[in-house]
Amino acid sequence: MTDTRTPSRRTVLAAAGGLAATPLLAGGFSLYAARAGARSAVELDLSAHALAGARRNFLLNGGDAAVAGCAHETVQADSFEWLALSRCEFDVVLLDPPSLARREAEREGAVKAYARLATLGLARLRPGGMLVAASCSAHVSAAEFFEAVRSAAQQSQRGFREWRTTAHPVDHPATFAEAKYLKCIYLRVG
Numbered sequence: 001m002t003d004t005r006t007p008s009r010r011t012v013l014a015a016a017g018g019l020a021a022t023p024l025l026a027g028g029f030s031l032y033a034a035r036a037g038a039r040s041a042v043e044l045d046l047s048a049h050a051l052a053g054a055r056r057n058f059l060l061n062g063g064d065a066a067v068a069g070c071a072h073e074t075v076q077a078d079s080f081e082w083l084a085l086s087r088c089e090f091d092v093v094l095l096d097p098p099s100l101a102r103r104e105a106e107r108e109g110a111v112k113a114y115a116r117l118a119t120l121g122l123a124r125l126r127p128g129g130m131l132v133a134a135s136c137s138a139h140v141s142a143a144e145f146f147e148a149v150r151s152a153a154q155q156s157q158r159g160f161r162e163w164r165t166t167a168h169p170v171d172h173p174a175t176f177a178e179a180k181y182l183k184c185i186y187l188r189v190g
């Protein structure tokens, strides 16, 4: 995905580097984390094709010592099911699902699904870890999405600090409200 290239991926790189992280990440984000010094990364996706592409990207970047030194694992699973069953812990959990609302009628269900995913992701974070939650649903506004993730964090009762939110990169601009589908929020948890 090129649309999340900046600022979100670069922001993950900065976060992961600061944490020397063991992230649970998706797609291109894990490569950025590896380049920032992550010792290991687990990528979870429903699609075997997507995971094969992720493994290939790591191989292609193997000339980078940091990438070569990162233990990269791929898991083919449903993220809701895997996160609910897993007892693994991570320094960074990045949630980057596909659009969960392809039409307006799906907006309410999508907001609940984002909150559920955030709750599951927060439960897998080590103390001091970072939740990175992204949305590409045009029918869910940034305000609705951020509120869903913040509410999940509040209900987790772990204590958290919002680090930042990001939107479209400069080379993928949105010039009218309906075009603003990308949003991402970063929470550091206690």
Ligand SMILES: C[S@@+](CC[C@H](N)C(=O)[O-])C[C@H]1O[C@@H](n2cnc3c(N)ncnc32)[C@H](O)[C@@H]1O
Binding pocket: 001, 026, 027, 028, 029, 044, 045, 046, 047, 050, 077, 078, 079, 080, 096, 097, 098, 099, 136
């Ligand atoms: C927005 S893309 C992620 C892009 C990725 N972050 C990257 O940088 O390349 C969403 C991904 O979620 C996967 N997906 C869809 N439904 C899923 C589910 N229920 N559980 C796990 N992965 C799912 C899709 O196969 C797709 O690869």
